[in-house]
Amino acid sequence: MRGAFSTNKTMGEAPEMFYVNGFAKVVPEVQPNHVNNVDDSSTWYEEIIDDDLKWSFKLNSVLHKAISEYQDIALLDTKRFGKALMLDGKMQSSEADEFIYHECLIHPSLLCHSNPKTVFIMGGGEGSAAREALKHKSMEKVVMCDIDKEVVDFCRKYLVANKEAFADKKLDLVINCAKAELEKRKEKFDIIVGDLADPLEDGPCYQLYTKSFYEKVVKPKLTENGIFVTQAGPAGIFSHKEVFTSIHNTIKQVFKYVVAYGTHVPSFADSWGWVMASDQPILIDAVEMDKRIEERIKGKLLYLDGAWFHSSTIMNKAVSKSLKNETHVYTEDNARFIPGHGIACRP
Structure with missing residues (x-):
């Protein structure tokens, strides 16, 4: 459990590592037939992927650590991925590859919509989802509603890539529960985005x-003709049954047209999935998507184009079969979870 102090020393040549709240201090040992640098001691952050799987990020520094009312927060400066936001021990986004996740989350739904003017983002505290939505020339209003003010505040301070988005007059930043905020608002939105932490x-x-x-x-x-899109968790060959297929099946019970898609995100150590849905036909062809990218978006996209997006909706045989055969529906009393726990489990 994160928050406990423990030590772990493996046999043989592995270095000794001391863990505190997911952080590991490596103490190098002198190894025969190896050149050892006595200054090679480094700090690592260890993420638990599953009960029997972990991986670690080598750090330059820890920019911020806190436990808010809602979640365990860490903002790290990693050597491989740049600044990285961790919530409840899980990677949320990193400077090096967050464009993959956020382009996939935001642009397909906005491009498939005939004329998107309003967006409501559930979560998205680091500001990257809002940044991508604001690239659309037709956009009149982006509501970003995150429950955790502490996450929003330190992302505004440290993530300079989103400075312009946070300052944009079209952005309506709200600190509230997304459910409560949607319920009290009278207006409707062309696009609603679920940029939430994993279940x-x-x-x-x-x-x-x-x-x-x-x-x-x-x-x-x-x-x-509005479109809903949500991040839907890991979608890899070994991980897609955790929550991805269930989220997809749940949305199928509510909307007439549902599209699942996915791609590999390096800092997540897995493929990731999204689900897009509407009561009107969604998909446009690759040529039309490329045309809309050129006409509608300010600046250039780094990852997404029409051909790639259509390819991303084609799953491998195993995942396709799981999506087709899934029967679980998310309810308050019958949920599925990815490995790990939120802070409410702590004594």
């Missing part, structure tokens, strides 16, 4: 993946 047991977000939430809160707040 973790005892975490703050799993109830925002349920059938009742999609049916009673999200869908009524979409315009007639």
Whole structure:
């Protein structure tokens, strides 16, 4: 459990590592037939991917650590991925490759919509989802609603790439529960985005993946041809059954047209999945998508184009079969979780 002090020393040549709150201090040992640098001691952050799988990030520094009312927060300066935001021990985004995740999250739905003017982002505290939405010339208003003010505040301070987005007059930044905020607002939105933390047991977000939430809160707040899109967790060959197939199946119970897509995100150590849905036909062809990218978006996209997006909707045989055969539907009393726990599990 994160927060406990432990030591772990493996046999043979492996270095001794001391862990505190997910952080590991490597103490190098002199190894025969190896050149050892006595100044090679480094700090690492260890992320638990599953009960039997971990991986580590070598750090330049720790910029911020805190436990807010809702989650365990760390902002790291990593050697491989640059600044990285961790929530409840899980990688949320990193400077080096966050463009992959956020382009995939935001642009397909906006490009498939005929004329998107308003967006509501659930979560998205680091500002990257809002940044991508604001690239669309047609955009009139982006509401970014995150429950955790502490996350938003230190991302505004440290993530300079999103400085312009946070200052944009079209951005309406709200600190609130996304469910409560959507329920109280009278207007409807062309696009609603779920940029939420993964469904973790005892975490703050799993109830925002349920059938009742999609049916009673999200869908009524979409315009007639509105589109809903959400991040849907790991979608790799070994991980897609954790939550991806279930989120997809749950959304299928609420919307008429549903599209799942995915791609590899290096800092997540896995392929990642998204689900896009509407009661109107969604997909446009690759040529039209490229045309809309050229006409609608300020600046250049780094990852997404029409041909790639269409390829991303084609899953391998195993994942396709799982998506087709999934029967689980998210409810408040019958949820699935990815490995790990939120801070509510702590004594």
